[in-house]
């Protein structure tokens with residue numbers, strides 16, 4: 018078809034492409050075949066496979082593209098929550114996956130090795146499996162025996178001085194110096210608190226698991242930071258799109274980056290083995306000692322196994338803890354009446370120069386503990402998916418039969434927003450965790466045989482960092498809009514409010530623009 022002036026204007030189909038011409042027939046046949054295939058797929062997935070009985074949207078039963086899209090966008094928890102709100106506690110999210118948000122089903126799935134971790138947890142070839150990555154129940158059980166004791170409350174209490182060094186004392190040193198410099202600026206400093214919490218969490222793992230003070234907070238950087246960021250991104254992208262593992266360059270890049278972190282971890286083990294026993298064992302020493310003490314029910318670990326566990330502590334323990342610290346502080350700052358109560362509890366119990374320990378918090382600061390627990394409920398640092406495989410014979414859950422190999426995703430974020438589990442779930446209400454009878458299903462650390470190994474350490478960090486910060490300094494949000502509302506005494510209007518800070522979940526839930534949204538103003542009290 019020609020346009021005016023003899024210019025050839027090509028439309029969507031040329032004359033040659035219309036049915037009747039050979040080209041047109043081919044296009045028509047291809048489109049017809051595609052339509053038949055899609056109809057067949059819909060019919061099969063909706064009516065034939067056992068998963069067809071599980072509620073959900075048609076599109077999710079025929080393709081995993083929407084789910085993967087939300088994984089990459091970083092709003093998977095919100096996507097799952099909407100589906101659960103519409104379809105109930107068990108919902109189909111892709112041809113082979115279901116998501117569950119019911120506490121009993123989640124406890125059942127996570128409670129035993131019948132439901133193994135999916136291959137998405139695997140480490141790249143050539144790297145030792147570790148406590149986090151292994152799919153083997155035997156290795157998981159054995160490894161948890163080897164490293165679990167390092168994280169017991171008793172052993173963490175022994176490491177208390179090192180924890181103070183990485184957290185309270187380094188913050189005080191840094192902040193007091195900055196405040197002294199800022200004496201002529203109304204004695205205030207503005208800090209990106211998310212960045213600080215990330216560096217503090219890294220320093221804690223450095224001192225405890227590598228036997229080295231990384232001084233990440235002091236220098237506001239450490240060589241591991243960019244490496245860990247890259248490992249996280251590459252791991253997440255290959256988790257969302259496993260076929261990318263076929264691209265040798267990408268696999269090579271991921272392997273090289275992980276290997277650099279592992280070399281770092283390896284050298285720490287070799288250094289420590291060359292030393293005398295240290296008087297108070299840290300996590301690294303506990304790992305080296307495991308299986309060497311008479312009565313230990315496990316084998317000693319090799320250097321490369323310990324290095325692989327140290328890698329996991331960096332990957333599983335830094336972002337999660339800094340996310341928990343950030344959201345708890347931001348929730349407090351957005352809810353001034355709750356902040357006031359925390360601060361008055363703290364300052365009435367301890368003098369300003371006291372260093373508050375975890376046992377101080379447990380005995381004397383019940384309200385702070387309830388704030389931290391409620392923060393982990395409403396903004397869980399790792400809100401999903403915790404995928405597990407249905408066993409070889411399939412399994413019946415929530416009234417539906419799930420055949421072997423179905424991915425059962427435990428949507429912790431959606432569970433925490435389930436109104437039959439937590440009434441008025443969108444309100445930030447620490448009161449629900451005060452008193453004798455506390456709700457049982459706050460599962461931010463997962464549960465069962467693969468529950469978080471670092472839970473006790475994370476809780477120690479959350480309590481110690483926040484209590485000591487709020488004991489000694491005044492903190493407020495730098496954002497003018499919120500602080501002016503606070504100053505105007507509108508605090509009750511903001512009660513129970515969740516900060517409207519944009520965030521993304523790529524494994525952990527973190528603010529998208531902390532340099533804008535997590536600026537806080539600190540000053541001496």
Ligand code: HEM
Pocket residue numbers: 148149150157161222329330331333334335337338341397398399402403404461462463466467468469470471472474475
């Ligand atoms: C607030 C902080 C933390 C939160 C919310 C958290 C949450 C979780 C969750 C939900 C899991 C289960 C993941 C899954 O099954 O896919 C997990 C596992 C794990 N976490 Fe944490 N975690 C935190 C801090 C830590 C720390 C500080 C460490 C160590 C230094 C750690 C080490 C681990 C390990 C090794 C596993 C794997 C356990 C297994 O599979 O047997 N976590 N964590």
